[in-house]
Amino acid sequence: MKLPALLLIALPLPLLAQDPAPPRPSIEIPRIEAEVTVDGVFDEPAWQQATVVRDFHQYRPVDGRPAEDSTVVMVWYSPTAIHFGIRAYDRDPAGVRATLADRDNIGSDDQVTIYLDTFNDRRRAYFFGVNPLGVQDDGVRAEGGFVASFQSGTVDRNPDFIYETSGRRTPDGWVVEMRVPFKSLRYGSGDMQTWGFNVARTTQRTQYEDTWTDVRRAGASFLAQAGLITGIHDIKRGVVTELQPTVTAGLPGVRTGAQFERGDPALDVGGNVRLGFTNLTLDGTINPDFSQVESDAGLVTVNERFALFFPERRPFFLEGIELFASPNNLVYTRTIGNPLVGAKLTGKFGKWSVAHLSAIDEFGGDAANALVNISRVRRDIGANSVAGLTVTDRERDGGFNRVLSGDTRIVFAELYYLQAQLGASWTRDDASGETRSDPIWQLEVDRTGRLFGFNYKLIGIGEDFATQSGFVNRTGIVTASAFNRLAFYGGRGNLVESVTLFGGGSRIWNYDDVFAARALEGGTELNTSVRLRGGWNLSTRTENGFVRFNAADYSGYTVVAAGQPEPFIPPSGVFDAWSGRLTVGTPQFRQWDGSITIGGGATAIFPEAARGTRRQAQAAITVRPSPSLRAFGTVTWTRLSRTSDGTEFARTVIPRLKVEFQPKRSLFFRVVGEYRSERRDALRSADGRVLLVGGNPTPTTLTNRLRMDWLASYQPTPGTVAFFGYGSTLDTDEELSLRGLERRDDGFFVKLAYLFRR
Structure with a gap:
């Protein structure tokens, strides 16, 4: 197993001295022995x-300027909760955007978000958002990801913390009141608490985002x-205990030949449990059900050589997922396809963060189940740096990874x-197999400047490296x-608010x-x-790429010549493949917004080892x-044509429509x-001869399929919910038509859950 010496030098870098943290604005909040009604009145x-x-600053699109609209935030705390009162003044009160949206779905609304870094480690913060009607948006923001332009972070909206909000529109804008119980938070030990704190306000009419501190991009x-x-002391939290039993009933159906058969009803009982301590949380689940999770949006896969990444959507795995994050996706919980039972431990002890996940992945029938263990330990270094260790283990039927x-x-x-990674995998397919091993490594340096930035990265992955708990x-x-970025900013009121150029190149070699x-x-x-005044966005992409075909990938291909099959010899590759793309995005108008993308250019048709032309919209x-x-x-449309004969x-073609109706919260x-x-x-082949794969021609394929999913939910409080849903898949032989649709499969489900919390 080869281990690059460069990475052995880079990994000890956390031992070097770190730059001291710059001074931070600070407020001391009063402790008041009082209980108030959360109604947005402040009387x-x-x-x-x-x-x-007060005195907010603009953050987007141009930082370093005073905010155009005034925001005032009042803060105090009682022994059991911290309280916020927000007055959001608006120069055009009629232009305030607000909908009675589902929780965590207020991205199109005006909103205010409170960030609480309760461990004051500058790396992870709770956020509590609210729109003008009091609809909530909460979760956790963690720093340390990578976006090659400006600072980045991961946002996990899966946690549904218990907190109270109330909002209303006013003649000069809108106001909201918020109460966050200390039971909904984890924080460091000690009688006196100092927390990181910020407030962000988004105004959809102008697409401006303001922050309390003068945050620079x-x-x-x-x-x-x-x-x-500062000033937080003698607060009451205790141990938070949550128990959520669940009952799920399903009624599946499937077509077998000419008959559509309805299966027997299935009843599953499961549950979730949580113990929340001051700086440690233990979660467990038995027989979890995720029927209510929205299905993945369809992607174009016809010319893909490698697996596509689909984000995790299941609540048990999503919550706290940022604590498992490591370079190169070594943790990808969707590899746990059918969890029978799971347990998760997450916590923060001083400068140390720990996260562990155990699960049994059920395969059904007589097949052996898989035991999965994933651990991540991270230590804070200096003001903003970190070092971490990730360990994953998946064992099944004598084999392991x-x-x-x-x-x-x-x-x-x-x-x-500067980011560096050095790791390795060990894989055995079964009890009698040999163990294979190879390394993975990365070295990356990044500058996130306001006018100029860059990102240079080198990643190596050995042939026998494998991660059955990750996504490589x-x-x-x-x-x-190697990519560089230049940014330019217009003056206040200019038509062009900002222009960003981001360019560079990449190369892939055999390891x-x-x-x-x-x-x-x-x-x-x-x-x-290009960002224009009012929220219009224009973006373009121009690329010149190349790819060399690997002859080994086509070793099973033959063509017929003079009535006899002979090996197919692919061309060397596709070169000077120019392509381009243009995207136009509208502002957030009161009742609608949208975008359109068109593009095209030369590409490789990998199944035929040929040059082609791609058009997309x-x-x-x-x-x-x-x-x-x-x-x-x-609506997504893509067409691939052969350059040889057109x-x-x-x-x-993939049209998709989602409609949501929320008569009350x-x-x-x-x-x-x-x-x-x-x-x-x-x-x-390029000369028109039929390509045989394994001695057989590949037929023309045609798919026309409709998937429909219906869901109704009633959730009076977080964790207590009733779901009723129906999903069906229908096929037709008529292209791009609803005529002749025939059910292939379907299913009804009912799910009930009740949260006991103390």
Whole structure:
């Protein structure tokens, strides 16, 4: 197993001295022995004693400027909760955007978000958001991810914390009141508490985002630029115990030949349990059911060589997922396909963060189940840097896959970070098999400046590296990329508010002869992004790429010559493949917003080892005809044609529509429909001869399929919920048509859950 010496040098870098943290604005909030009604009126005496925060700064699209609209935040705390009162003034009160949306779905509304970094570590913060009607949006923001332009972070909206909100529109804007119980938070030990604190306000009419502290986009961290709350002491929390029994009933149906048969009803009983201590949380689940989770949006897969990434959507795995994050997706919980039981431990002890997940992945029948264990330990270094260790283990029927990886992210001079990773895997297919092993490594340096930035990265993955608990879809390669960014900003009131140029290139080599041979594939690209006054966005992408075909991938291909099969010899590759893309996005108008993307250019048709032309278009629209009704529509169209004769190789059309109706905050209805129409021609060589794979021709394929999912939910409080849903898949032989649709399968389900909490 090869281990690059460069990474052995880079990993000890956390031992180096770190830059001291810059001074942070601070407020001291009063402790008041009072209970108030959360109604958005602020008529209790406690509000007259609250600490007041004002003088916000613009953060997006242009930072470093005073906010155009005034925001005032009042803060105080009682022994059991922290209270916030927000007055959001607006120069155009009639333009305030607000809908009675489902929880965590207020992205199209005006909103205010409170960030509480309760461990004051600048790396992870609770956020509590609210729109003008009091609809909530909460979760956890964690720093340390990578977006090669400005500071980044992961946002986990899966946690549903218990807190109270009330909002209303006023003649000069809107106001909201918020009460966050200390039982909903974890925080460090000690009688006196100092927390990181910030407030962000988004105004959809202008697409401006303001923050209390003067957060600059030129910086490796958003949370590191927060202010401080002091004066918190003698607060009451105790141990939070949550028990949520669940009952799920299902009624499946499937077509067998000409008959559609309804299966027997199935009843499943499960449950979730949580013990929350001051700085530690233990979660458990038995027989979890995720029927209510929205299905993945369809992707175009007809010309893909490697597996596509689909984000995790299941609540048990989503909550706290940022604590497992490591470079190169070594933890990907969707590999646990059918969990029978699971347990998760997450906590923070001083500078140490710990996370552990255990689960049994059920395969059914006589097949052996898999035992999965995933652990991540991370230590804070200096003001903003971290070092971590990830260990994963998946065992099944005598075989195993184990991964061990160390990584570090060093932030220095406020604008720069250096990230390094070194790991390896050990895999055995069964009890009598041999163990295979190979390394994975990464070295990355980034500058996140306001006007100029860059990201340079080198990743190596050995041929025998495997992670059955993560997502690494290509091995045996070394990838190098280098990108630079330039940004320009217009003056206040200018038509053009900002212009960003982001360009560079990447190359991929074979792992065993890296840099000694020609690259397998790569490209050079230039991306532009223009932000116009009012929220209009324009972006373009121009790329010149190449790829070399691997003859071994086509070893089973033959063509017929003079009546006899002979080996198919693929061309060397596709070169000078120019392509481009243009996207136009509208502002957030009161009742709608949308975007459209068109693109095309030269590409490789991998199933035929040929040069082709790709044309694509995508349109998206969101419509909000009333505060309680929303519709989201997308249409994706892609066509691949052969350069040799202009004939079509493949065409995909995917329209998708989601409609949500929420007559009140506790009652929610959703319907999702997606139609997939896909056709692909039989494989043939560039000279028109039929390509045989394994001695057989590949037939023309045609798919026209509709998927419909209906859901109704009633959730009076977080965790206590009733779901009723129906999903069906229908096929037809008529292209892009609803005529002749025939059910292939369907299913009804009812799910009841009740949360006991103390």
